[in-house]
Amino acid sequence: MSSVLNDPPLSESDPEIHRLIADEVVRERDKLRLIPSENYASKAVLEAAGSVLTNKYSEGYAGRRYYEGQQQIDEIENLACSRLKALFGVDHVNVQPYSGSPANLAVYLAFCKPGDPVLGLGLPAGGHLTHGWSVSITGKFFDSHAYGVNKDDHRIDFAEVRALAKEHKPKIIWAGTTAYPRTLEFDKFREIADEVGAVLIADMAHIAGLVAGGAHPSPVGVAEVVTSTTHKTLRGPRGGMILCDEKHKKAIDRAVFPGLQGGPHNHTTAGIAIAAKEASTLEFKQYAANVVSNAKNLAEALLSRGFSLVTGGTDNHLVLVDLTPKGIPGKVAAQALDSAGMVGNYNSIPFDPRKPFDPSGIRIGTPSITSRGMGAAEMTKLAEWMDRVVQAPEDEALIAKVAGEVKELCSSFPAPGLPV
Numbered sequence: 007m008s009s010v011l012n013d014p015p016l017s018e019s020d021p022e023i024h025r026l027i028a029d030e031v032v033r034e035r036d037k038l039r040l041i042p043s044e045n046y047a048s049k050a051v052l053e054a055a056g057s058v059l060t061n062k063y064s065e066g067y068a069g070r071r072y073y074e075g076q077q078q079i080d081e082i083e084n085l086a087c088s089r090l091k092a093l094f095g096v097d098h099v100n101v102q103p104y105s106g107s108p109a110n111l112a113v114y115l116a117f118c119k120p121g122d123p124v125l126g127l128g129l130p131a132g133g134h135l136t137h138g139w140s141v142s143i144t145g146k147f148f149d150s151h152a153y154g155v156n157k158d159d160h161r162i163d164f165a166e167v168r169a170l171a172k173e174h175k176p177k178i179i180w181a182g183t184t185a186y187p188r189t190l191e192f193d194k195f196r197e198i199a200d201e202v203g204a205v206l207i208a209d210m211a212h213i214a215g216l217v218a219g220g221a222h223p224s225p226v227g228v229a230e231v232v233t234s235t236t237h238k239t240l241r242g243p244r245g246g247m248i249l250c251d252e253k254h255k256k257a258i259d260r261a262v263f264p265g266l267q268g269g270p271h272n273h274t275t276a277g278i279a280i281a282a283k284e285a286s287t288l289e290f291k292q293y294a295a296n297v298v299s300n301a302k303n304l305a306e307a308l309l310s311r312g313f314s315l316v317t318g319g320t321d322n323h324l325v326l327v328d329l330t331p332k333g334i335p336g337k338v339a340a341q342a343l344d345s346a347g348m349v350g351n352y353n354s355i356p357f358d359p360r361k362p363f364d365p366s367g368i369r370i371g372t373p374s375i376t377s378r379g380m381g382a383a384e385m386t387k388l389a390e391w392m393d394r395v396v397q398a399p400e401d402e403a404l405i406a407k408v409a410g411e412v413k414e415l416c417s418s419f420p421a422p423g424l425p426v
């Protein structure tokens with residue numbers, strides 16, 4: 007028997023998966039990717055994420071593992087942590103959470119017992135499932151309470167945050183969002199957390215890259231614990247992390263392993279280390295600023311075409327469009343826009359009279375198109391295309407024409423990480 011396994015390339019070993027990946031490359035190349043939680047990871051990040059590091063088990067932490075053979079892994083994890091500590095100016099970083107939801111679950115494990123009161127932004131107002139929403143394990147296993155946004159300006163209702171905090175005395179308060187276009191005022195949350203003796207947890211998943219690049223105020227030094235994904239505005243591989251003050255280091259590390267997870271995904275850790283290095287450059291600072299200026303320009307262009315925007319605009323990377331004045335539901339619009347080469351997601355708006363699976367809004371953002379180097383002129387064009395499509399979502403000829411124009415524009419803005 008030969009000792010060498012037959013080890014053909016993907017195109018030969020599994021042509022179906024090979025074809026699907028190739029088709030995804032084309033999709034990511036030829037369309038405007040507007041989902042605000044998505045981005046393009048660099049070639050270097052993709053190379054690490056697809057490397058032999060995926061073969062290794064490493065339960066434990068650097069220098070204290072339950073498996074031998076950690077000569078490279080310990081160095082990689084230490085590099086990821088030290089780079090992130092420098093980037094965010096924080097005492098401690100754990101890079102082992104598999105993604106944002108496990109990072110948040112680890113926080114519950116570190117600070118709460120089942121049934122304890124917790125407080126977070128409600129999903130319909132732009133919060134995340136794991137901040138205690140009823141269908142999530144975090145809403146089922148804890149006594150969760152949800153604050154919302156003001157009826158008039160759709161900004162976070164701090165009077166409600168304070169009232170609920172005083173009434174329920176939560177163990178933790180979440181300050182974090184997935185569909186909120188405004189600056190998060192971490193200091194206001196901290197004031198309330200201090201008044202009731204809660205630990206303030208900032209979930210900066212959506213804005214981590216903006217924070218790293220100085221385009222959004224940092225929660226570090228305000229919230230004692232900060233969770234995040236690594237693949238959104240930060241442009242790393244899919245992963246999660248928890249940043250914390252020295253005093254919570256032990257509780258957080260124990261909660262992640264052995265509390266919640268087994269072995270870390272070392273290929274992801276290497277990708278996170280690379281993303282942290284990339285995010286510490288002047289070029290990335292400019293990127294973060296451009297993400298915000300593109301979102302603001304896009305918002306202005308949409309407003310000038312009669313679109314209605316939740317909160318009237320944006321301070322960050324995303325725009326939440328209320329399509330009610332355009333007379334088209336979010337899902338119909340999102341599907342027509344996708345066919346025309348503009349990929350966003352349908353989304354509830356605050357106090358939405360429609361159901362979450364067929365809501366009134368769409369959520370779009372600029373992280374991916376800014377990674378391609380697009381700027382003000384392209385935002386104006388994008389608003390024009392969106393307007394044409396939402397006015398005639400069933401006009402197949404128009405949709406095909408716009409898709410062709412989008413593809414042509416994309417060909418002038420190659421995306422990071424994609425084969426040319």
Ligand code: DSN
Pocket residue numbers: 043106134184
């Ligand atoms: N909720 C996802 C999003 O914002 O797209 C992230 O978990």
